Amino acid sequence: MAGTALPSSRALARDLGLARNTVAETYGQLVAEGWLSARHGSGTWVTQRAGQLPSVGATAGRSAARGPRYDLRPGVPDVSAFPRAAWLAAARKALAAASAAELSYADPRGLPGLRTALAEYLARARGVAVTPDRVIVCAGFSQGMELVCEVLRARGSRELAVEAYGHPQHRGIAARSGLRVVPLPVDDRGADVAVLPGSRPPARQAGSPRLGAVLLTPAHQFPFGVILAPDRRRHVAEWAAATGAVVIEDDYDGEFRYDRQAVGALQPLAPESVVYAGTASKSLAPGLRLGWLVVPADLLDPIVDAKRTAGRLSSSLDQLALAELIRSGGYDRQVRRARLAYRRRRDRLIAALAAAVPDVRVAGIAAGLHALVRLPGGVAERDVVTRAAARGLAVHGLATTQAGEQDLGPALIVGYATPPPYAFSTAVARLCAALREVIGA
Amino acid sequence: MAGTALPSSRALARDLGLARNTVAETYGQLVAEGWLSARHGSGTWVTQRAGQLPSVGATAGRSAARGPRYDLRPGVPDVSAFPRAAWLAAARKALAAASAAELSYADPRGLPGLRTALAEYLARARGVAVTPDRVIVCAGFSQGMELVCEVLRARGSRELAVEAYGHPQHRGIAARSGLRVVPLPVDDRGADVAVLPGSRPPARQAGSPRLGAVLLTPAHQFPFGVILAPDRRRHVAEWAAATGAVVIEDDYDGEFRYDRQAVGALQPLAPESVVYAGTASKSLAPGLRLGWLVVPADLLDPIVDAKRTAGRLSSSLDQLALAELIRSGGYDRQVRRARLAYRRRRDRLIAALAAAVPDVRVAGIAAGLHALVRLPGGVAERDVVTRAAARGLAVHGLATTQAGEQDLGPALIVGYATPPPYAFSTAVARLCAALREVIGA
Numbered sequence: 114m115a116g117t118a119l120p121s122s123r124a125l126a127r128d129l130g131l132a133r134n135t136v137a138e139t140y141g142q143l144v145a146e147g148w149l150s151a152r153h154g155s156g157t158w159v160t161q162r163a164g165q166l167p168s169v170g171a172t173a174g175r176s177a178a179r180g181p182r183y184d185l186r187p188g189v190p191d192v193s194a195f196p197r198a199a200w201l202a203a204a205r206k207a208l209a210a211a212s213a214a215e216l217s218y219a220d221p222r223g224l225p226g227l228r229t230a231l232a233e234y235l236a237r238a239r240g241v242a243v244t245p246d247r248v249i250v251c252a253g254f255s256q257g258m259e260l261v262c263e264v265l266r267a268r269g270s271r272e273l274a275v276e277a278y279g280h281p282q283h284r285g286i287a288a289r290s291g292l293r294v295v296p297l298p299v300d301d302r303g304a305d306v307a308v309l310p311g312s313r314p315p316a317r318q319a320g321s322p323r324l325g326a327v328l329l330t331p332a333h334q335f336p337f338g339v340i341l342a343p344d345r346r347r348h349v350a351e352w353a354a355a356t357g358a359v360v361i362e363d364d365y366d367g368e369f370r371y372d373r374q375a376v377g378a379l380q381p382l383a384p385e386s387v388v389y390a391g392t393a394s395k396s397l398a399p400g401l402r403l404g405w406l407v408v409p410a411d412l413l414d415p416i417v418d419a420k421r422t423a424g425r426l427s428s429s430l431d432q433l434a435l436a437e438l439i440r441s442g443g444y445d446r447q448v449r450r451a452r453l454a455y456r457r458r459r460d461r462l463i464a465a466l467a468a469a470v471p472d473v474r475v476a477g478i479a480a481g482l483h484a485l486v487r488l489p490g491g492v493a494e495r496d497v498v499t500r501a502a503a504r505g506l507a508v509h510g511l512a513t514t515q516a517g518e519q520d521l522g523p524a525l526i527v528g529y530a531t532p533p534p535y536a537f538s539t540a541v542a543r544l545c546a547a548l549r550e551v552i553g554a
Numbered sequence: 555m556a557g558t559a560l561p562s563s564r565a566l567a568r569d570l571g572l573a574r575n576t577v578a579e580t581y582g583q584l585v586a587e588g589w590l591s592a593r594h595g596s597g598t599w600v601t602q603r604a605g606q607l608p609s610v611g612a613t614a615g616r617s618a619a620r621g622p623r624y625d626l627r628p629g630v631p632d633v634s635a636f637p638r639a640a641w642l643a644a645a646r647k648a649l650a651a652a653s654a655a656e657l658s659y660a661d662p663r664g665l666p667g668l669r670t671a672l673a674e675y676l677a678r679a680r681g682v683a684v685t686p687d688r689v690i691v692c693a694g695f696s697q698g699m700e701l702v703c704e705v706l707r708a709r710g711s712r713e714l715a716v717e718a719y720g721h722p723q724h725r726g727i728a729a730r731s732g733l734r735v736v737p738l739p740v741d742d743r744g745a746d747v748a749v750l751p752g753s754r755p756p757a758r759q760a761g762s763p764r765l766g767a768v769l770l771t772p773a774h775q776f777p778f779g780v781i782l783a784p785d786r787r788r789h790v791a792e793w794a795a796a797t798g799a800v801v802i803e804d805d806y807d808g809e810f811r812y813d814r815q816a817v818g819a820l821q822p823l824a825p826e827s828v829v830y831a832g833t834a835s836k837s838l839a840p841g842l843r844l845g846w847l848v849v850p851a852d853l854l855d856p857i858v859d860a861k862r863t864a865g866r867l868s869s870s871l872d873q874l875a876l877a878e879l880i881r882s883g884g885y886d887r888q889v890r891r892a893r894l895a896y897r898r899r900r901d902r903l904i905a906a907l908a909a910a911v912p913d914v915r916v917a918g919i920a921a922g923l924h925a926l927v928r929l930p931g932g933v934a935e936r937d938v939v940t941r942a943a944a945r946g947l948a949v950h951g952l953a954t955t956q957a958g959e960q961d962l963g964p965a966l967i968v969g970y971a972t973p974p975p976y977a978f979s980t981a982v983a984r985l986c987a988a989l990r991e992v993i994g995a
Binding site for chain 2: 208429
């Protein structure tokens with residue numbers, strides 16, 4: 114509500130288990146975008162504009178546009194590329210064949226047809242060691258993460274190791290489940306898993322509880338975009354198997370690799386220790402709310418039990434349509450098409466930055482839907498974010514993802530997937546202009 | 555898993571806040587249906603058959619049939635009547651017009667177009683006092699109930715008054731949220747709300763927390779099928795307004811009234827005290843996972859905040875399609891068609907029972923998707939349930955819904971909506987045969 118006072122960044126950071134910097138940067142960004150206003154000495158407030166949520170008028174059916182005019186924040190694909198015709202064709206075919214059981218209160222693990230299709234797809238496209246009975250359909254990665262964290266906490270885990278830079282929402286989910294997040298340093302070979310607590314303990318006794326837990330993005334570290342190095346993959350797999358720990362593999366952007374062969378999942382190195390998590394939010398649309406877990410045998414029942422509780426079942430109609438889309442090859446086609454489109458965007462972004470602001474270094478570009486634009490030393494992320502906001506462009510600073518004390522310098526996380534095609538060039542031009550203004554190239 | 559031991563009915567009843575009878579009856583029913591086996595002195599176990607969950611074969615897309623051959627349990631509509639063509643047409647039209655914002659991470663309250671359509675529909679069809687900004691879309695009634703219970707608990711409520719007979723799942727949701735359920739006696743005028751705690755307190759001070767809370771089914775009490783009497787409606791509305799209590803109105807079967815004009819919602823008597831809850835699970839299909847709340851102003855923000863958390867957003871595609879279905883009049887047509895079909899089934903059920911077992915009395919038939927079949931004194935529900943199970947028919951005894959000590963005698967809750975049309979006559983014939991066997995007509 115407009116006028117509502119927000120908690121101090123210190124208090125909120127404590128509540129959410131985040132670094133204070135992260136919260137402060139997030140507030141700064143929201144101020145820059147006009148959602149919040151800050152007055153020195155009297156805290157941060159929701160502005161009038163933020164109170165005006167999408168108008169719910171009689172013209173119905175279209176939500177009023179909200180937020181920035183141009184959007185280069187990470188995390189959302191170009192939803193204008195959602196394959197509407199293919200989706201509807203799949204929905205029609207699937208609905209015609211759907212059984213009564215599939216339209217009723219359905220299996221909390223997800224519909225059997227979708228779990229079979231996903232198992233086949235994940236084995237083929239991501240190298241996951243999987244049978245359909247290990248697949249659990251969930252409402253996006255967030256719900257999957259929430260289910261796993263709840264189960265880990267109920268089994269006695271107290272902490273979740275996370276990458277020192279990563280999605281603050283995921284750390285928030287862990288914190289709400291009662292897990293303290295412990296940051297692992299990140300370098301150009303991914304998370305430094307050698308520092309995981311108890312990395313060289315005696316072998317686990319059969320049946321002893323899994324207490325250790327770590328969340329990783331092995332295919333394309335968010336936000337740095339590096340691959341978890343092979344020796345580190347082996348190390349974390351062995352560590353988990355030996356200590357009975359659980360690895361949550363967020364296969365972030367796993368389908369969007371541009372410059373070499375796909376990097377497979379970590380999961381097959383230790384299928385009984387790794388919870389593999391994927392989502393249709395990037396390949397299709399976040400509004401679908403469909404994701405999937407592939408889980409070790411001994412976590413299957415507790416996760417399904419958690420999923421069974423109120424309000425956590427996923428829409429059968431969407432599950433039926435997605436299963437048909439995967440079976441028919443339409444999902445693969447959509448991923449290939451999106452990969453090509455995003456690769457072209459990436460190339461255009463790199464070329465534009467090289468021409469306009471040669472002082473910045475672009476990293477993490479071999480895969481995914483975002484690039485890391487490193488700023489020269491002494492340049493404040495916040496200045497660029499503010500200048501961009503003045504031009505109607507939303508972009509995130511690296512600090513919004515920071516979990517701990519490790520500080521890898523100023524950078525922007527440029528999500529180049531979000532704008533619809535007609536807005537992409539202008540968004541990039543405004544980014545370049547904002548950067549030039551601050552860096553003074 | 556097959557072979558798993560279940561907790562004692564006493565322990566489970568305590569954990570879930572249910573009457574022990576309810577749990578014992580539920581176990582008995584599952585034993586009768588073959589899912590569990592009970593050995594005297596050694597507890598209750600999951601049978602091998604229950605371990606064989608739906609086979610997930612390469613033939614994909616159809617789940618193997620599971621459970622009883624004929625199903626007269628309450629709670630599930632005839633999903634074979636799901637309006638597939640109308641739904642697909644609505645989905646096509648809605649998807650063609652959908653904005654990027656609607657396909658992305660969308661408003662946690664639900665898409666504006668659906669909230670507008672629901673507000674118009676609920677005002678017209680159910681007499682609800684509602685504007686679109688008071689509507690919150692949720693994943694079925696269960697999620698709505700969970701959200702409300704969590705918010706009530708966080709605001710300091712300790713107890714939720716419930717009807718002495720009602721859905722055990724709903725009591726389970728309240729219990730999981732930390733609310734103790736307190737049964738209210740039920741008679742042929744609905745729940746006896748005069749006994750609500752603090753029914754004649756001093757008027758509430760502005761801003762004082764809402765502590766009292768009650769869950770009611772005013773339109774068609776589940777399972778007795780009676781209407782909450784007008785004086786009781788006024789009483790509970792005044793009680794809530796005066797004490798600051800919250801009434802959760804489960805508008806169970808509100809759309810399915812057969813023998814007179816529709817009974818309106820309780821909510822307009824006290825829109826700032828009543829959370830109105832409805833669902834598409836009965837009118838369309840449970841697999842949709844779409845329901846809705848209409849909430850008082852001061853509960854809006856906390857419920858939306860709870861809904862915003864991980865994994866609780868609803869599918870945008872389904873929301874878009876439902877909004878279009880309502881706007882186009884297709885939803886009204888579906889409700890009318892279903893009402894007619896269920897009314898015919900009710901009449902056939904009553905006629906069959908009257909002919910086969912004149913000793914039973916059928917009640918609660920003016921509305922809804924189930925009838926209460928009262929058994930003669932001395933007849934045990936369990937005997938009928940067991941005989942029916944031997945004939946491949948699942949049916950529930952009244953005791954499965956019992957929350958407290960009030961005991962209104964033996965009866966069956968016959969859900970006549972569930973079977974597909976081709977199976978309805980056989981299901982009813984088997985019910986009559988099982989009743990005749992036990993009652994010996």
